[in-house]
Amino acid sequence: MKNPYAYIEAETLKTVxxxxxxxxxxxxxxxxxxxxxxxxxxxxxxxxxxxxxxPSSNHDHKETLDFTIMSAGRVTxxxxxxxxxxxxxxxxxxxxxxxxxxFKGKEIYIVGGGVGLAPLRALLYxxxxxxxxxxxIIVKYGSRSPKDIVYKNEIETWxxxxxxxxxxxxxxxxxxxxxxxxxxxxxxxxxxxxDISNAVSIVCGPPIMMKFVxxxxxxxxxxxxxxxxxxxxxxxxxxxxxxxCRIGPYYACKDGPVFTYDKIKDLPxxxx
Amino acid sequence: MNLYIISLKDLIDLxxxxxxxxxxxxxxxxxxxxxxxxxxxxREREMEFGGVRQTQPIKSFISPSREIVVDGCRKDxxxxxxxxxxxxxxxxxxxxDHVFGSGDVxxxxxxxxxxxxxxxxxxxxxxxxxxxxxxxDGAPYPRKEFDICLSPAGSYLIVEIxxxxxxxxxxxxKTFFKAPSRQDAEARDKSRQxxxxxxxxxxxxxxxxxxxxxxxxxxxxxxxxxMWEDLSSTCVECGACNLACPTCHCFLxxxxxxxxxxxxxxKIWDSCLYKTxxxxxxxxxxxxxxxxxxxxxxxKKFAFFPExxxxxxxxxxxxxxxxxxxxxxxxxxLKGAVSGKWEKPPHR
Numbered sequence: 001m002k003n004p005y006a007y008i009e010a011e012t013l014k015t016v017x018x019x020x021x022x023x024x025x026x027x028x029x030x031x032x033x034x035x036x037x038x039x040x041x042x043x044x045x046x047x048x049x050x051x052x053x054x055p056s057s058n059h060d061h062k063e064t065l066d067f068t069i070m071s072a073g074r075v076t077x078x079x080x081x082x083x084x085x086x087x088x089x090x091x092x093x094x095x096x097x098x099x100x101x102x103f104k105g106k107e108i109y110i111v112g113g114g115v116g117l118a119p120l121r122a123l124l125y126x127x128x129x130x131x132x133x134x135x136x137i138i139v140k141y142g143s144r145s146p147k148d149i150v151y152k153n154e155i156e157t158w159x160x161x162x163x164x165x166x167x168x169x170x171x172x173x174x175x176x177x178x179x180x181x182x183x184x185x186x187x188x189x190x191x192x193x194x195d196i197s198n199a200v201s202i203v204c205g206p207p208i209m210m211k212f213v214x215x216x217x218x219x220x221x222x223x224x225x226x227x228x229x230x231x232x233x234x235x236x237x238x239x240x241x242x243x244x245c246r247i248g249p250y251y252a253c254k255d256g257p258v259f260t261y262d263k264i265k266d267l268p269x270x271x272x
Numbered sequence: 273m274n275l276y277i278i279s280l281k282d283l284i285d286l287x288x289x290x291x292x293x294x295x296x297x298x299x300x301x302x303x304x305x306x307x308x309x310x311x312x313x314x315r316e317r318e319m320e321f322g323g324v325r326q327t328q329p330i331k332s333f334i335s336p337s338r339e340i341v342v343d344g345c346r347k348d349x350x351x352x353x354x355x356x357x358x359x360x361x362x363x364x365x366x367x368x369d370h371v372f373g374s375g376d377v378x379x380x381x382x383x384x385x386x387x388x389x390x391x392x393x394x395x396x397x398x399x400x401x402x403x404x405x406x407x408x409d410g411a412p413y414p415r416k417e418f419d420i421c422l423s424p425a426g427s428y429l430i431v432e433i434x435x436x437x438x439x440x441x442x443x444x445x446k447t448f449f450k451a452p453s454r455q456d457a458e459a460r461d462k463s464r465q466x467x468x469x470x471x472x473x474x475x476x477x478x479x480x481x482x483x484x485x486x487x488x489x490x491x492x493x494x495x496x497x498x499m500w501e502d503l504s505s506t507c508v509e510c511g512a513c514n515l516a517c518p519t520c521h522c523f524l525x526x527x528x529x530x531x532x533x534x535x536x537x538x539k540i541w542d543s544c545l546y547k548t549x550x551x552x553x554x555x556x557x558x559x560x561x562x563x564x565x566x567x568x569x570x571x572k573k574f575a576f577f578p579e580x581x582x583x584x585x586x587x588x589x590x591x592x593x594x595x596x597x598x599x600x601x602x603x604x605x606l607k608g609a610v611s612g613k614w615e616k617p618p619h620r
Contacts, residue, residue, distance in 0.1 A: 272556055
């Protein structure tokens, strides 16, 4: 019987500084491990600890996996010290991922905040794999300041996937170089000619951001069941046993981490 | 029903014969408590196969408090043999099996121990004031989930077979097992009834609500913040209730590095009362306040598991009542939730 707590080794190939406290790591697994966009994995620093992250790369690229990670806790601080060649551990994938089949033929309205763009990048690449299967792909990204924007050099290239793709970035606080919108991400959430009855919105970001984005989306006319939220909790075992990530009747690790709003809206403290 | 009798001396002899094959634990009396410890025939006089539920819950053996889950270390290859397991602990196995032994992913450490373990259950010879198994659909005597069950009857024990493993054991060591008389079965029923009456009396005195009354009550009391705040006012977040509880199953995985043993991953029991239990590195914490964490413990037992497993995750063993240094009494909590009115319990 397979040991669900064991990881496979992976080699760090590359690290990219996205911002002062966010890095993207490219790992090459020494064994078979894949994922579907929205699923997560546990990344281990051997002998130190592990933590859950959603890969940010294209799920069709099997050779390597990207993870975009903010330095926030004990494990992530050490991760930020990883150099090419360093060995980490990977186990997973866990959770259900984005139901891409439900998105086909629809207008996709993606809202990201801060490092929450990481799982959405994996989603975008998955959508771009079959870009013409979706009527529209709109991305609204909010970041604290221009310096905190992740994937700076990539965002422009995303627009090239077709005239039905649109990306807009807003920052909470601008600076002398910033020409775009200044304000919370909710200030750039507009109808934008969307056919909301045939749209879905996928949201990932800090809890407080997801809360106000959800309220704004409801105001725009989205139904509860059209809003997909990344309810990232303290997923530890990944297989619904350790108890840490329970939300009401669900475990974020196996029933999520992506939930439609109708499933969770009546549960206590979902935005904390 | 297939009943036998075995003398205490023969039982000790039998366990001695089984010792090379099994890792055997039996209950010993220690002051006013009964504790499991490895079988040692020299301590025969301290053993208590009747008695009442032991200090340690059965999960201590099958899902131990600290277990290395990743590395190449050798484990005791012998299957477990646990003697003297009470009805309340047997009832907890349904939950532990659900969490660790079923679903898409099984815990191979749990599954191996659970499948191989020989469970020798036994009747409670008396009840503790904290016992309320009957309110939680349990009983002070084993009804299922055992291989054989012992019912102490003076100088010998009445033996009931509960499954194929038990049948095989009795067959293999048949010289130890004798035919009972009709009076033996009657004596067993009588003694069971007398302990059950004792438990019922404790439930009556305390006005402890039963499962029927509790159903839905904890969920309904969710917004009774006054009650949960008041209840948690003496909680010191020690987690003793979780550790003592036979159904609490939450654990923490942590990695350690040692020069001698290399890297390993350890699975240890965790407590949902700890502030960091649900906190994430970014700082978000769905249960920031202590009262939310205490409420969560009851929500998990009396709302979550009834919903996902149609099972109330409390067996009425009363260990948490005994373990709590803040005198938080699960029976009073349930009473508060059921009545919808919160009054401080009389012992505060």
